[in-house]
Amino acid sequence: MVDWENRDYSLTCDDTVKKPVKVAIRNGKGIAKTDGIGGYDRWKVEVQRTAPGKLPHLGNVTAVLFYCSPQPSNFFTQELRVYRSNNGSEIARTPHLSGGDWLPPEYQPESVAIRKDRIVADLKFYGPGDPHGSPSRVRHLSWTWDGKKFVTHKDGAESEARGRINLTRERITVNGMGPLKLDMSRDEAAKAIGMPIPGKEGRRVCTDFSVQGGLEGLLLRFTSDRLVAIYVQRPATTISTLSDIHIGSARDDVLDTYAGEITVTTPDYGGEELVFAPSAPKFAGKVIRFGMSDGVVETFIAGKRDWAVFAPSCGASE
Incomplete structure (x- = not known):
């Protein structure tokens, strides 16, 4: 071999x-x-x-x-x-x-x-x-x-390539990313973006999948074959939220952008997280969580509050 x-x-x-x-x-x-x-x-x-x-x-x-x-x-x-x-x-x-x-x-x-x-x-x-x-x-x-x-x-x-969605042009919200919407099945999500989402669900309660042909660092989190969160890591620094917050954004910019709807937390593993939870009833239970490092956004995840977390409860696909 x-x-x-x-x-x-x-x-x-x-x-x-x-x-x-x-x-x-x-x-x-x-x-x-x-x-x-x-x-x-x-x-x-x-x-x-x-x-x-x-x-x-x-x-x-x-x-x-x-x-x-x-x-x-x-x-x-x-x-x-x-x-x-x-x-x-x-x-x-x-x-x-x-x-x-x-x-x-x-x-x-x-x-x-x-x-x-x-x-x-x-x-x-x-x-x-x-x-x-x-x-x-x-x-x-x-x-x-x-x-x-x-x-x-x-x-x-x-x-x-017709039917393929250029995800680099789509913005992250608490509801999803462009044609990707929370609660979609993996097959529905793959059809929506025109690209495969290969692999099998892991043994943990949720699985982070990469899009074949998609941007490295963009992960789709599924549990029981339902999309529950969208996770952005390096090197996907060009992907941003609807309010133009992205990896590398300054802490003050995040706080100013989501003023009145964001809280600062210190997780058990250390560091700092900024959690945006929109107050409108239609967004209840959904958040965007920003992981901070040296005063800038290092990673972020958006979706259902219980699943939009950085704790290692989810694994890669098999």
């Missing part, structure tokens, strides 16, 4: 150099130091995502997404390569993607998957006014094998 996080790879840092450079990856990370890395001191490389599956004419394969940061510099690149799952031999990489007049797009690691005979991924492209490091335009791309190389599909991928 191939250990994708502990082996040697040949990489170009997404065409930073023409000739691939050997990089030893251990525990998912590695450093390349050689004369062939384009005039940099070193490359810092990480395995961001591995996605196994089956492709026509190739059989069982694994797509591996690499993050590469040449040093010294203030940028990074990504490249997606495909290997045979049985022995780890490389088949090919997907083509380099240009951003046109802008910086290259960024893969969203959790979205990389193999389904419907294609490799698929969501990427954020830069648009006018986007600052460095903050591309805003999400596009769904896919790749197929033509017998010699992987071919990028954009128009077809957009058609496939």
Whole structure:
């Protein structure tokens, strides 16, 4: 069995150099130091995502997404390569993607998957006014094998993506997130956002599920197959509440935003929590709980009061 996080790879840092450079990856990370890395001191490389599956004419394969940061510099690149799952031999990489007049797009690691005979991924492209490091335009791309190389599909991928909800644009409320509403079943929630919510409920009383192809750090909490809370952790720093509070927001901003409807608590495990409980009768029993660290929001969870908690009563899916 191939250990994708502990082996040697040949990489170009997404065409930073023409000739691939050997990089030893251990525990998912590695450093390349050689004369062939384009005039940099070193490359810092990480395995961001591995996605196994089956492709026509190739059989069982694994797509591996690499993050590469040449040093010294203030940028990074990504490249997606495909290997045979049985022995780890490389088949090919997907083509380099240009951003046109802008910086290259960024893969969203959790979205990389193999389904419907294609490799698929969501990427954020830069648009006018986007600052460095903050591309805003999400596009769904896919790749197929033509017998010699992987071919990028954009128009077809957009058609496939119809019905998919870009959750990065939705705001969190005590009732849910965009089309996601409390008390939905997992199947209902998956249909509402057009993306799978894979896994089995764990042995604890509630289970936190990730959305396949969704944003890393966004978790949907279910108990008895009913959505009871939505949990936001790092690196999902772009997701905010309806009042624009997000990970990184200052404590005073939270208190001012929800003035009169927020309480400060000190949980048994230590730290501080700010709990917004709207007073309107229609919101009774629902809260947004903010976990604080060094005076800023570190995480938050919204939903039914008994389930919108940070205590380790819930586990990941199996």
